[in-house]
Amino acid sequence: MTDSMTSLTLDATLARAGPAAESFARLWRSLWRQGHVPPELLELCRLTLARLHDDPAEIAVANGLLDLPPAAARRAAVVEGRALDDPAFSDAEKAALIFAEYYWIDPQSITDDVAGDVKTHFGEAGLVFLIEALGCIDGRIRTARCLRDIAVHAPEREVAHV
Amino acid sequence: MSEPRATGPGTNSGNVIRDSAMGRVPETVEEIIRLNGHVWRDSKVPPSLLEVVRLRNARTVNCVFCKSVRYDVARADGLTEDRVEMIADGYEESGLSEREKLAIALADSYLGFPAKVRPDLAPRLTAEFGDDEIASLLVALMTFNFTSRMAVSIGGMPEEPLPVTEVSVAISTS
DSSP states (O other): OGOOTTTTTTTHHHHGTTTTHHHHHHHHHTTTTTTOOOOHHHHHHHHHHHHTTOOOOHOOOTTTTOSOOOOHHHHHHHTOOOGGTTTSSSSHHHHHHHHHHHHHHGGGGHHHHHHHHHHHHHHHHHHHHHHHHHHHHHHHHHHHHHHHEEEEEEEGOOOOOO | OOSSSSOOOOOOOSOOOTTTTGGGOHHHHHHHHHHHHHHHHOSSOOOOHHHHHHHHHHHTOHHHHHHHHHHHHHHHTTOOOOHHSSTTTGGGGGGGGGHHHHHHHHHHHEEEEESOTTTTTTTHHHHHHHHHHHHHHHHHHHHHHHHHHHHHHHHHHSSSSSOOOOGGGGGGGG
């Protein structure tokens, strides 16, 4: 239902956009099957953006695209904003999580040092991939929030419910 | 202009996405090109309306490249520079159509911190646009937003505005 829609559950609703929505869905699925950034870390980035959006539904949803979800303690550290001070997270993981925070605030705020740390750990292609992935995740969270609000405030015709 | 943090793969395919830093990620680049093509060719709203939300996004993200581009298909669909100039502060009082104003309002909802559709806006959106049109506008917004944020994140962006340039949509879709 659209009142609990999240980045992970909106493809059926967006399908009325036709081939563009199908393409975006394929792109989304491909993010979780690549060799640049571990999918578990990408999920921690999704949870970071969910925390910054202050979005309980997005935080609560389980990511069925993951073969191996984050351990509960790691998930909690990210959701509670403690990961960057937690020795259980590697320098590479912290570099990606810090980058995600800068990206969310404003891409113009990303410093050379923050981007350089990501490149050090994941390479140039890894940096590019991480930016793409954060853009897709952030966009889907934003879209889910908009569709939820429309469904709540204009319930006489729930948007694109299929 | 700062130094870019990543560069293209050294190809000269004629596609600005494939030849950009995004070309360094073979797992995603071809789908991004297909996505861009579907947005411009198969959306449930016309290219002129897509261009309105693309330019609103470009303005908010402050992507100098994106702000300078005008896609040929949008101009052919009737979007003039006079109308483009109205996609700015005070657009509500401009001569833009009600559909264009509502599309900008949806874009601003998407781009907000937090992203949020105001209670008074939601019924106006659903009265004006069909479900397929709202879905198309949101898919287009996601596409425009993540590619413009990519350009800003990679760096190397000129600080001064670039001249307005009409380009064929084919440079990023084929």
